[in-house]
Amino acid sequence: MILKPAFTLGGRVASVACRVLQIRRYLNGSDFCIHPLVREALDSRRPVVALESTIITHGMPYPQNLSMAREVEEIIRANGSVPATIGILSGRIHVGLQNEQLETLAKSKKTIKVSRRDLPYILSQGLSGGTTVAGTMIVAHKAKIPVFVTGGIGGVHRGGEKTLDVSADLTELGRTPVAVISAGVKSILDIGRTLEYLETQGVCVATFGDSREFPAFFCHQSGFQAPYHVQNEEDAAQLIARSLNLQLGSGVLIAVPCPEDQAASGQLIEEAIQQALREAREKGITGKELTPFLLQKLNKLSSGESLRSNIALIKNNAKVGSRIAVALNKIQRAQGWGDDLAQNEKVSPVPRPVVIGGINVDFIAKARDATIVGGGQTNPSTVRQSFGGVGRNLADCLSRLGKTPLFISVMGKDEHSESALRYCKHMDMRGVLRLEGHNTATYCSVFTGSGELSLGLGDMDIHQQITEQYVSTFKETLCSAPLVCIDGNVPVSTIQYVCQIAREHHLAVCYEPTDVDKASKPFLSESWRALACISPNLRELRAINRTLGHPVSADMPSTLEDAVKTSLTLARPLLGELYFVVVTLGQHGVLVCSRNMDGRLCLRPGTFNKATAADELCAVHYPAIPVPAEEIVNVSGAGDSLMAGILAGLLAGEDMDDCVRMGLLSASFSLRSYEPVSPDISATSVNVARLKAQQWPVAKRWKLT
Numbered sequence: 001m002i003l004k005p006a007f008t009l010g011g012r013v014a015s016v017a018c019r020v021l022q023i024r025r026y027l028n029g030s031d032f033c034i035h036p037l038v039r040e041a042l043d044s045r046r047p048v049v050a051l052e053s054t055i056i057t058h059g060m061p062y063p064q065n066l067s068m069a070r071e072v073e074e075i076i077r078a079n080g081s082v083p084a085t086i087g088i089l090s091g092r093i094h095v096g097l098q099n100e101q102l103e104t105l106a107k108s109k110k111t112i113k114v115s116r117r118d119l120p121y122i123l124s125q126g127l128s129g130g131t132t133v134a135g136t137m138i139v140a141h142k143a144k145i146p147v148f149v150t151g152g153i154g155g156v157h158r159g160g161e162k163t164l165d166v167s168a169d170l171t172e173l174g175r176t177p178v179a180v181i182s183a184g185v186k187s188i189l190d191i192g193r194t195l196e197y198l199e200t201q202g203v204c205v206a207t208f209g210d211s212r213e214f215p216a217f218f219c220h221q222s223g224f225q226a227p228y229h230v231q232n233e234e235d236a237a238q239l240i241a242r243s244l245n246l247q248l249g250s251g252v253l254i255a256v257p258c259p260e261d262q263a264a265s266g267q268l269i270e271e272a273i274q275q276a277l278r279e280a281r282e283k284g285i286t287g288k289e290l291t292p293f294l295l296q297k298l299n300k301l302s303s304g305e306s307l308r309s310n311i312a313l314i315k316n317n318a319k320v321g322s323r324i325a326v327a328l329n330k331i332q333r334a335q336g337w338g339d340d341l342a343q344n345e346k347v348s349p350v351p352r353p354v355v356i357g358g359i360n361v362d363f364i365a366k367a368r369d370a371t372i373v374g375g376g377q378t379n380p381s382t383v384r385q386s387f388g389g390v391g392r393n394l395a396d397c398l399s400r401l402g403k404t405p406l407f408i409s410v411m412g413k414d415e416h417s418e419s420a421l422r423y424c425k426h427m428d429m430r431g432v433l434r435l436e437g438h439n440t441a442t443y444c445s446v447f448t449g450s451g452e453l454s455l456g457l458g459d460m461d462i463h464q465q466i467t468e469q470y471v472s473t474f475k476e477t478l479c480s481a482p483l484v485c486i487d488g489n490v491p492v493s494t495i496q497y498v499c500q501i502a503r504e505h506h507l508a509v510c511y512e513p514t515d516v517d518k519a520s521k522p523f524l525s526e527s528w529r530a531l532a533c534i535s536p537n538l539r540e541l542r543a544i545n546r547t548l549g550h551p552v553s554a555d556m557p558s559t560l561e562d563a564v565k566t567s568l569t570l571a572r573p574l575l576g577e578l579y580f581v582v583v584t585l586g587q588h589g590v591l592v593c594s595r596n597m598d599g600r601l602c603l604r605p606g607t608f609n610k611a612t613a614a615d616e617l618c619a620v621h622y623p624a625i626p627v628p629a630e631e632i633v634n635v636s637g638a639g640d641s642l643m644a645g646i647l648a649g650l651l652a653g654e655d656m657d658d659c660v661r662m663g664l665l666s667a668s669f670s671l672r673s674y675e676p677v678s679p680d681i682s683a684t685s686v687n688v689a690r691l692k693a694q695q696w697p698v699a700k701r702w703k704l705t
Contacts, residue, residue, distance in 0.1 A: 055314065060311075080326040081321075088123070116134050137180070151313060153182050155169070170194065176249075179254060183258050206230050208254050354431075354474070355395040356487070357392065358514075360440075368449050370450045386674060388636060392427075393676050396424065398644045401683055403652075407427055411440040439461070444458070452635070478501060479505045502532075511528075520544050528577070531577070538570075550570070550573055580592060589623040592660060593619040620660075622699045637676025657699065
């Protein structure tokens with residue numbers, strides 16, 4: 001009987017528990033959730049840029065708000081930093097949002113504007129909200145993110161000398177040491193009094209560029225002068241660095257004018273503001289509801305000109321802010337930034353999984369009919385482009401499940417690689433090499449109307465450039481990884497290299513055979529004995545056994561019972577060295593073969609005696625989740641999603657039954673998706689709680705003697 005897996009993999013996970021600074025411990029509490037890519041960037045001291053979320057929840061209508069948020073994050077990445085959009089979902093502060101979380105905030109009509117005063121209530125009640133400038137500054141400071149990009153800050157409202165309506169953004173700038181990059185102050189406010197208030201709060205204010213003319217958000221000029229100006233990103237970074245070094249406790253405001261060709265007409269905006277203010281007074285709209293009302297009214301009265309300028313200025317701010325963050329990061333590294341934070345505690349990067357394998361641009365054709373007619377005829381079908389490759393699929397699914405691995409691969413430097421990088425922005429693609437003069441791998445697959453693969457054509461030569469020499473540049477990361485996955489697209493010499501360091505450093509390496517022709521690569525030498533597991537289908541398992549000289553029946557089994565028996569026979573001789581074998585059986589589910597030690601699945605190298613291993617072998621067959629044929633869109637990534645789900649569960653230390661069912665649930669999502677790995681897969685849609693809520697067929701268990 002297979003119970004809870006001992007997936008310690010060399011004990012590295014436990015050794016990491018004490019590595020984090022006090023601030024990281026705080027952020028790991030129940031109130032905070034840090035996106036894996038943001039966490040990795042912070043731990044490795046790479047530049048990160050914070051982004052607010054009220055511009056999504058209250059600043060723009062849907063769908064402009066969602067497309068703007070995604071484009072802004074992409075601009076920040078393109079200019080060298082990691083974006084960290086901050087928002088609150090169900091009572092938890094998120095530093096960095098997944099795509100589906102961005103969409104939730106963009107569509108929701110019940111989100112709340114969250115400033116400093118609102119945080120305790122919103123969290124205690126489990127509510128969701130968009131963080132204001134003030135709210136975002138607080139979180140950014142706690143996460144040690146020194147640069148924050150927004151559209152425009154709040155300020156003193158017009159008539160504020162009577163109403164005392166002053167935004168908390170200004171007092172937050174006076175007491176939280178974060179640099180805010182904005183297009184100045186929203187032009188619906190009293191800009192002159194806002195600048196005076198910022199002076200009272202001790203906030204250093206500088207415009208960006210050649211002029212001290214303070215921008216008026218939508219408009220290039222406000223008629224007011226800033227105290228200072230910085231010429232470029234380097235000057236801005238020096239200013240911020242000096243402020244942080246002095247530990248003044250206050251923030252810095254860098255005001256970036258909206259590009260002149262995108263700025264709105266000052267007269268048009270001012271007339272619209274006056275009318276919007278009159279309507280607000282007539283309707284008695286005050287407090288935190290006032291700014292959203294004025295912005296929405298302004299957009300309507302300006303026939304959309306204010307919204308267009310708003311989108312243009314936030315994109316420009318993102319570009320400038322990301323470059324400032326990069327320049328500041330260089331200064332801080334040169335100054336030994338972070339050394340004093342650790343005090344007596346050594347900071348080490350968080351070990352993460354590594355995936356080495358192929359990335360392809362896929363062209364998928366699916367016929368409308370169950371049978372494809374040959375002879376040069378055109379079969380009615382749908383043709384779509386997507387992104388695949390076994391290694392990429394594994395890394396994609398693991399990333400969506402919150403186990404973001406470093407992905408090591410090679411692409412050409414062409415238009416295909418550009419589109420692939422855009423699609424894979426949720427993954428850690430820093431290990432992907434782009435080569436001039438090479439084509440990015442492409443694969444064309446033809447499916448019948450019932451979803452079966454009829455023909456595949458591939459240009460995969462570039463995968464031979466995933467060389468031992470290139471992979472060895474990541475040796476330090478490999479040696480600390482809790483898991484390394486490698487697919488059959490990788491050259492034999494590279495597989496042998498990974499197996500060699502696995503043996504030397506007691507690494508757990510999972511081999512995904514990819515297809516029948518590539519399945520036997522590790523088994524051409526003794527390299528395979530260093531593997532922890534493999535995940536073949538039955539045809540691939542047969543090919544592996546032939547390579548090893550084991551007897552294999554000439555005929556493929558025709559029934560599920562025969563397929564299971566054959567799989568058990570072929571997996572058994574491999575388990576003298578491997579720790580487990582996952583045999584994928586398509587629509588019939590999966591067979592997991594391993595050994596039972598005290599009721600636990602053993603995956604840690606060196607913890608069992610091979611001399612007695614034969615008495616401990618066992619296998620479990622898990623039926624698949626039934627998916628109606630008419631709902632099956634694409635089968636190309638289902639097996640990869642299955643394995644990634646299993647591995648994600650094992651990395652999290654889940655019960656083996658739950659691990660396999662996480663894989664089966666992930667596979668069922670991908671079967672219904674045009675993409676090889678379904679975008680619907682996430683840590684929310686695939687988790688233990690979801691598994692418990694679903695009825696599962698009984699798994700059948702065997703003890704192999």
